[in-house]
Amino acid sequence: MGTFAGEDTQLRELMRGYQQGRIEAFEELYVLLAGRLRGFLSRHAIDRGRTEDLVQEAFLQLHRARHTYDPAFPLMPWVLAIARHVVLMDVRTARRQPRFAPADAAPEPSVRADADRLADRSAIGAALAELVPSRRSAVVLHHVRGWSFREIAQKLGIEETAAKLRSSRGMAQLRSQLGGPEPPPERRGEARR
Amino acid sequence: MTAHPDSTHVPPRVWHAVTSDLRPVRRLRPPASRALLVAPLALALLVAAPMTFSWRLDLVRLGWALTWGASIAQVIVGLGLVALALREAVPGRGLSAATSGTAFVGAGTMLVVVTLLAATSGDVFRPGDPWRIGGICFGGSFASGVPVVLVAAWLARRAFPLRPAMVGALYGLGAGLMADAGWRLFCEFSGPAHVFPFHLGAIAANTLCGVLSALLLTRRRN
Secondary structure, X not given: OHHHHHHHHHHHHHHHHHHOOOHHHHHHHHHHHHHHHHHHHHHHOOOHHHHHHHHHHHHHHHHXXXXXXXXXXXXXXXXXXXXXXXXXXXXXXXXXXXXXXXHHHOOOOOOOOXXXXXXXXXXXXXXXXXXXXXXXXXXXXXHHOOOOHHHHHHHHOOOHHHHHHHHHHHHHHHHHHHOOOOOOHHHHHHHHO | OOOOOOOOOOOHHHHHHHHOXXXXXXXXXXXXXXXXXXXXXXXXHHHHHHHHOOOOOOHHHHOOHHHHHHHHHHHHHHHHHHHHHHHHOOOOOOOOHHHHHHHHHHXXXXXXXXXXXXXXXXXXOOOOOHHHHHHHHHHHHHHHHHHHHHHHXXXXXXXXXXXXXXXXXXXXXXXXXXXXXXXXXXXXXOOHHHHHHHHHHHHHHHHHHHHHHHHHHHHHHO
């Protein structure tokens, strides 16, 4: 009980500092809150793979709403109310996504001749985990789920060119991690950007 | 904006958003004190219609309680609803279902009771042309409430409403009550056939206007 009260006091003080514009206070708050937010969001998100993105979105919303926090009250109900809103917005966005044609209507994808040289699933999973969350989302949505860059841009709230850039950089990083072939010369510049 | 240092745990996207806008912020004042910003407008509405047109002809016969008393009570309840809306607009301070339900049912009950008491307090005047008079009352009462809706919407948007429809319904109902408080001191037609569709209809329209304004403003924010 004493620990809980002490922690709450610490959180309120840090939030007060954050409201006064101190970046150190925000960094400490991030360290203290990120784990709890991650736990909360992974329990409530419809797609656990998006937890990291939702944590970041929650911090962006906390930043926009920071003037509404009153240090006379505990911090966590305020934080979790905003986190719950982030989950609800994500659920609504997911519901608005266009439905894709059933799998049996899609043409059979061709298998590359060098498929046997490709890395196995666990190696790809490990390499994907190394990517920063923004690039990982773009790579998975485009190359695994087959979304267009326009759909990805709408989903992530970014420009279409930014979605292409994230996917391209993510794929370049994956190639180098998996020791795959270099991209053709005309595409190297794109991968480096 | 400062460059993203390797030493921090904060992801670059969040770091850049925070450092590019890390000015000190002014905290919101308590909801009740912010709701008082609407009070001058409410008091102006209380006397605007009767002073612009005329006082109702049965003011003396109805007595203080059913005229000024009921109107002042409507203004106070309206301000309370705006305060509740501004509290609901602050994350983590949302109203429970019981509180919001009590607020809506309580305001509705008060309106019905006052209407029925006025209607049964003796002979009531009947409008010669019910639709024309009703239209004037509906339009005038609704238009009077719109400025309150706009001010309350601006106050609520400065907070961070997570349930905008609830916030808008509360301040819209509050605005409708405040507007009708003055309008009923001008309109002498107390019969339920006039009050329910046109006066209470205007309050319902103000409530709807509040919901739409809150949804529109938060959609722009998101």
